Amino acid sequence: MLDARGRRRADVVVADGVIRAVGPDVLGDAPARARVLEASGCVVAPGLVDLHAHLRQPGAEEAETVETGGRAAALGGYTAVVAMPNTDPPVDSAAVAREVLALGGRALVEVCVAGAITIGRAGKRLAPMGELAALGVRLFTDDGAGVQDGALMRRALDYAKGLGVTLAQHCEDDHLAGAGAMHEGAWSSRLGLPGIPSAAEESMVARDIALARLTGARVHFLHLSTAGSVELVRRAKAEGLPVTAEAAPHHLVLTDASCASYDACYKVNPPLRTETDVTAVRVGVLDGTIDAIATDHAPHLPEAKDVPFDDAPSGMLGLETALAVALSVMDIAQALASLSWKPATIAGLSPRHGGPVEPGAAANLCVIDPALSWTVDPVRLASRSRNTPFGGWTFMGRNRHTVSAGEAVVVDGEAQR
Amino acid sequence: MTHLLSIADLDREGIEEILRVADAFAEVEKRPIPKVPTLRGRAVATLFFEESTRTRLSFETAAKRLSADVLSFSAASSSVKKGESIRDTVETIEAMGMDALVVRHSSAGVPVQVSRWVKRCKVINGGDGWHEHPTQALLDCFTVRQLRGGIDGLRVLIVGDIRHSRVARSQVLAYTTLGASVTLAAPGSLLPPSLEGWPVEVAEDLDDALGNADVVSLLRLQAERGSGAFVPTLREYTAGWGLTARRAALLGGDAIVTHPGPMIRGVEIAGDVADLPQAVVTRQVTNGVAVRMAVLFLLLGGVL
Structure with a gap:
């Protein structure tokens, strides 16, 4: 068993959604006819928490739904996901938030909702953050776009402080990014594709660090992708500013060289960057500058991606591969910290999710087989879409069972409903 | 193939x-x-x-x-x-x-x-x-080879909107593969964001580079790709980077001027220069x- 307190050898008894007993000789405490999930050789841990999933509902149910995305999450070891608000309509009103939360009530994992910072994610007028916060919304973001207007972002931060919520920024200066389709650098120059310079991200990270200093409000940086961004956040944390950050799994292992195939599967925003950036993002996760690994799970149908690179939508799947990707570059304790308890704290879900595995705690658990070798087959993913960049990759380590609110929703790698 | x-x-x-x-x-x-x-x-x-x-x-x-x-x-x-x-x-x-x-x-x-x-x-x-x-670069090489007997050792100067030019990318590969050296000349905003891995040099001074060139490949300013905003005015572009009559006089006697067309006379090439025998556009x-x-x-x- 492995949680934020460390590693030990134990059985876990769960009943009525709650952990009843944890220890070497507790199976006697199990209710009669209790179901036994075999976990020898495995690691029992608090369930994973994704800060960044695009579940596409309402509006793009052909690509994903709360149900299919929730199933993909459960299979990946997650017990909670934060659904991003860039749906159609976006989550900029209590009505839409209620709809997604209601859909989430039937999903295999807990579905939280992030709200938009501005109406229509248009960056002009503040969304009703208070009404959304009253529904339990703890993260706000215009993800897919950054809030371009610095004065509006400052106002949003001032307002958010009184609500106890966190604003999360997709850092991208629209003017600098232009019509960019990939990272601007040696590869984009050779391939003749318009590029997005690192400065498009870094300039907004720098601005929002300054705004965190100005307002004292918490800022969470979404999907950091450049060495410069990591360094800016490292300094901000050293200064004691209330900032947190996440990185996406693909930014830990893939570079802009992948775009040489012109396969739009590799088009993602922020774009895949250079080897130097990949190394810096990894170091950032390992030294704690980057708190969380968050999937940026972004389903798109094959026909949407089978178009000119310039025209394709950005995004790649992540929920069913994030753990394996993390385990390919760090040990399991580091992976779980950035996939479970640290993001749970940022999402305001701790200790219900990501908390210590102890009697009385909510039964949100995953059971990981770290020695299982498996190959990603896009056709077999539970997501409604197939746009994984890891098709055909062989990984070591996979989620085996998931217990969500006491229910065994995944057993031996199979979703139970 | x-x-x-x-x-x-x-x-x-x-x-x-x-x-x-x-x-x-x-x-x-x-x-x-x-x-x-x-x-x-x-x-x-x-x-x-x-x-x-x-x-x-x-x-x-x-x-x-x-x-x-x-x-x-x-x-x-x-x-x-x-x-x-x-x-x-x-x-x-x-x-x-x-x-x-x-x-x-x-x-x-x-x-x-x-x-x-x-x-x-x-x-x-x-x-x-x-x-x-690629076929544009091949026909450029064919034309130069026809006039000069070969490509090996020639000095090729590519001038203009290289950033947005598919012709330039193919030319750099074709000319260098055939043994020529390639120099690029453009305002900084019309060079590719990175030239890492490109077997080229960038000219410090267009006039000097013209004097040394065996082949000058002019490119059109691609206004339809938004290049207009990459230079302050067409007049300034022509003054700095156009093949004017004054600059054409700096060319060596057997230098060749190529252009993939369509030419915008008066912008990247002066009308008189386009009609010089050294300009081989119709032969291309x-x-x-x-x-x-x-x-x-x-x-x-x-x-x-």
Whole structure:
């Protein structure tokens, strides 16, 4: 068993959604006819928490739904996901938030909702953050776009402080990014594709660090992708500013060289960057500058991606591969910290999710087989879409069972409903 | 050669083979009936998702002189307008029994994607976004070789909007593969964001570079790709980077000036300079047919 307190050898008894007993000789405490999930050789841990999933509902149910995305999450070891608000309509009103939360009530994992910072994610007028916060919304973001207007972002931060919520920024200066389709650098120059310079991200990270200093409000940086961004956040944390950050799994292992195939599967925003950036993002996760690994799970149908690179939508799947990707570059304790308890704290879900595995705690658990070798087959993913960049990759380590609110929703790698 | 998507698909021997075969077809063009039965019964489709006059006409002329059947597809009046995907369009056209597809698109990489979608068709890149225009670079090399006897050791200067130029990207690869040295000259805003890995130098001073050049390749300022905003005014661009009459006087006696067309007289090249014998623009156009005949011939395995 492995949680934020460390590693030990134990059985876990769960009943009525709650952990009843944890220890070497507790199976006697199990209710009669209790179901036994075999976990020898495995690691029992608090369930994973994704800060960044695009579940596409309402509006793009052909690509994903709360149900299919929730199933993909459960299979990946997650017990909670934060659904991003860039749906159609976006989550900029209590009505839409209620709809997604209601859909989430039937999903295999807990579905939280992030709200938009501005109406229509248009960056002009503040969304009703208070009404959304009253529904339990703890993260706000215009993800897919950054809030371009610095004065509006400052106002949003001032307002958010009184609500106890966190604003999360997709850092991208629209003017600098232009019509960019990939990272601007040696590869984009050779391939003749318009590029997005690192400065498009870094300039907004720098601005929002300054705004965190100005307002004292918490800022969470979404999907950091450049060495410069990591360094800016490292300094901000050293200064004691209330900032947190996440990185996406693909930014830990893939570079802009992948775009040489012109396969739009590799088009993602922020774009895949250079080897130097990949190394810096990894170091950032390992030294704690980057708190969380968050999937940026972004389903798109094959026909949407089978178009000119310039025209394709950005995004790649992540929920069913994030753990394996993390385990390919760090040990399991580091992976779980950035996939479970640290993001749970940022999402305001701790200790219900990501908390210590102890009697009385909510039964949100995953059971990981770290020695299982498996190959990603896009056709077999539970997501409604197939746009994984890891098709055909062989990984070591996979989620085996998931217990969500006491229910065994995944057993031996199979979703139970 | 499976397809011709980029000059990088070719090694030196591959380029030289195309140029040698083009020599033979240049002879054919001088005959009273400039047509050979080499590709009789074969079908070539030109799929132009971006408008073009000279490249399409050149490819279609080349295919017809080889006696291939030619099918001409234009996105402006097609199923693409009705919402059909490029992939479905390509699969439909291939299903009509095409042997080769010449693809032009305003987005980089489309011919590469098309080459993954076809089953047996050969794909030729007719120009994709800012990426490449391989047959243009081949016909430039053919023209220079015709006038100078060879490419090896020549000093090539490429001037203008290199950032947005598929011609420049193909030229750099083709000229350097054939042993020439390449220098780029452009305002900083019209150079690619990175030249890492490019076997080129960047000229400090255009006037000095002109004096040293055996070949000057001028590029059009691509206003339709937004290049207008990359320089303050056309007048300033012409003053700094145009081949004016004063600059043309700096050229060596046997220097060659090429331009892929269409030329904008008075911007990148002065009208008088465009009409100098050193400017070989119409010769390039003539040679384009022979070079494209060679590419079609080699891809479709015709018999000489």
